Amino acid sequence: MEYQEALDWIHGKLKFGIKPGLKRMAWMLEELDNPQEKLAAVHVVGTNGKGSVTSYLQHIFSLAGYEVGTFTSPYIVDFRERISLNGQMISEADFLKLVERVRPVVERLSVETDLEPATEFEVITVLMFEYFGHMHSVDIAIIEAGMGGLYDSTNVFKALAVLCPSIGLDHQNILGQTYAEIAAQKAGVLKEGVPFIFATERDDVRQVFTEKAKACHSRLYEFGKDFSASENENSFDYHGKERLEQVSLAMPGKHQVSNASLAITAALQLRERYPKVTKEIIKAGLAKTHWVGRTELVFPNVMIDGAHNNESVQALVNVMQKYKDKHLHILFAAIDTKPIDSMLELLSQLADVDVTTFVYHNALPLEKYPSQYHKVSNWQDWLKQIDLDSQDDFYLITGSLYFISQVRPVLLSRQQN
Numbered sequence: 001m002e003y004q005e006a007l008d009w010i011h012g013k014l015k016f017g018i019k020p021g022l023k024r025m026a027w028m029l030e031e032l033d034n035p036q037e038k039l040a041a042v043h044v045v046g047t048n049g050k051g052s053v054t055s056y057l058q059h060i061f062s063l064a065g066y067e068v069g070t071f072t073s074p075y076i077v078d079f080r081e082r083i084s085l086n087g088q089m090i091s092e093a094d095f096l097k098l099v100e101r102v103r104p105v106v107e108r109l110s111v112e113t114d115l116e117p118a119t120e121f122e123v124i125t126v127l128m129f130e131y132f133g134h135m136h137s138v139d140i141a142i143i144e145a146g147m148g149g150l151y152d153s154t155n156v157f158k159a160l161a162v163l164c165p166s167i168g169l170d171h172q173n174i175l176g177q178t179y180a181e182i183a184a185q186k187a188g189v190l191k192e193g194v195p196f197i198f199a200t201e202r203d204d205v206r207q208v209f210t211e212k213a214k215a216c217h218s219r220l221y222e223f224g225k226d227f228s229a230s231e232n233e234n235s236f237d238y239h240g241k242e243r244l245e246q247v248s249l250a251m252p253g254k255h256q257v258s259n260a261s262l263a264i265t266a267a268l269q270l271r272e273r274y275p276k277v278t279k280e281i282i283k284a285g286l287a288k289t290h291w292v293g294r295t296e297l298v299f300p301n302v303m304i305d306g307a308h309n310n311e312s313v314q315a316l317v318n319v320m321q322k323y324k325d326k327h328l329h330i331l332f333a334a335i336d337t338k339p340i341d342s343m344l345e346l347l348s349q350l351a352d353v354d355v356t357t358f359v360y361h362n363a364l365p366l367e368k369y370p371s372q373y374h375k376v377s378n379w380q381d382w383l384k385q386i387d388l389d390s391q392d393d394f395y396l397i398t399g400s401l402y403f404i405s406q407v408r409p410v411l412l413s414r415q416q417n
Helices: 003-016 023-029 050-063 092-112 120-133 179-187 203-215 253-269 277-288 311-321 340-347 377-385 401-416
Strands: 041-044 070-072 083-085 140-144 159-165 197-198 219-223 228-233 236-239 243-245 296-297 302-305 329-331 353-356 374-376 393-399
Touching: 003 092, 003 120, 023 092, 023 329, 041 050, 050 070, 050 140, 050 253, 050 277, 070 120, 070 203, 070 377, 083 120, 083 296, 083 302, 092 120, 092 243, 159 179, 159 203, 159 253, 159 296, 179 203, 197 340, 203 219, 228 253, 253 277, 253 311, 296 311, 296 401, 311 393, 329 340, 329 377, 340 353, 374 377, 374 393, 393 401
Parallel strands: 041 140, 041 159, 070 140, 159 197, 197 219, 302 393, 329 353, 329 393, 353 374
Antiparallel strands: 070 083, 228 236, 236 243, 296 302
8 A cells, every 4th residue: 555545545534524422433443452441641632722732741751751652633744743753753654554454444344333434533543542552652642632522532541631721612513502511522531530630711611620520530730720830031930739940931822831831730740650750851841842833933024823713813812912013914714614703803903814715625715704804815825925034024824724734835945945
C-alpha cells in the first residue's frame, strides 16, 4: 500500500459523518486485543485550549526524558501530526504498517456485526491506540478528545488525570445548547478516582463538574481555587501546593497562563509516577512550547490563529491589544456551523475585517457572509499583498483551523523566496 492510498482510505470514511457512540470503538479495539488498556495516558477535554494543554504536557514530559505520545486534531501541515512521538509526527513507514494492521478490522466491522461502518475519527482513534498500545509503546500518552467527551471515540480508557481548560458554546447541535449540557458531555470521560483539573468562570459548569467528580469519587483541582497564577511583566508565578516562580511562556495571552497552570498542576500530580519531572523541567518545557496555527507569528508582522468560536475569538482579540498601535489588516474564513455574525462582531473591535472562503466541504460560501464585510474572492491574492517589511502594518489571518492549514504553507513559501 502506498502512503496516499492509505490516506485516501481514511478520508473515505468522512462520508459516514459523525456518529456519537462507543460500540464500534469497543468492537474494533477488542479485535486488536484492547491496546488502549496498555496505555498510561492523560485525557484532555474541553472547548478551547485542548491543543495548547496537550502541547505543554508533551514538552514537559519529553524534556524530562520520557517517551511521549500525543493525539491531536485537526492537523495543520500533515495528517500524520495527529499521532506524534515527542512532538514529531509518526513516520510514513510506521503509518503504513499501522494502517495495514488496522484496516482489515475496520472493514470487518460492518460485515461481521450489525453496527454501522466506522467514521473517519473512529478509524484515526483506533490507529492511535494500536500505535501507542502495541506498535510503539510510550511512557505516557496525552490524548486530546475530539468533539465531545461522553460519546467521544477517545472515551475508552481510564486516564491518569483528566484536564478541561474551558467550556464554550460549540458543536451545540451534537453536544447540547447550554454550557451545562456541554460541560456534562465533556466531564463524561471521568472515571472512578481519576483527578479532574479544570478552569471555568461559570457557576453552572462548576456545578456539573462538582457533581460528576463526587459521583466518581474524583478529586477536583480548580484554577483560581485550588491553584492559581499571578502575572508579572513577562512571566507568571504559579501558586498551588507547590510554587513555581517566574514561569515564562512562548505563547501569548492570558488564556495561556490558565492553560499552562493546568499543565503544571497535572505534571506535579503525576510526579510520583514520573519522578524525572522536576520544577525546573516544567518551567523549561513551558518556555519551549509553541503550537502551530495558534497565535503563531509566521513573520514579525503576520499572525495566524485558528480562532473558530466566540470564546477563542475573544481570547484572540485580547492578545491583539498589544498590536493596537499598528494598522491592522484582518482576513477571516470559517465553516458553516459557526456563529459567524458574533465572531465577526468581536473581530471588528480591532479593525475592519475582510472575509473569504476556501476549499473545504462545509466552508461558508462567500455569498453567505454578512453584507457589511469586504469579500475577498481569492485569499491567496490577499496574502500576496502583505508587506513583510512594513513597521506600521500588522496582518492577522484567522478563523477555521482547516483554513489556517491551507494558509500556513503559502505564507511559509515566502521564506524560501
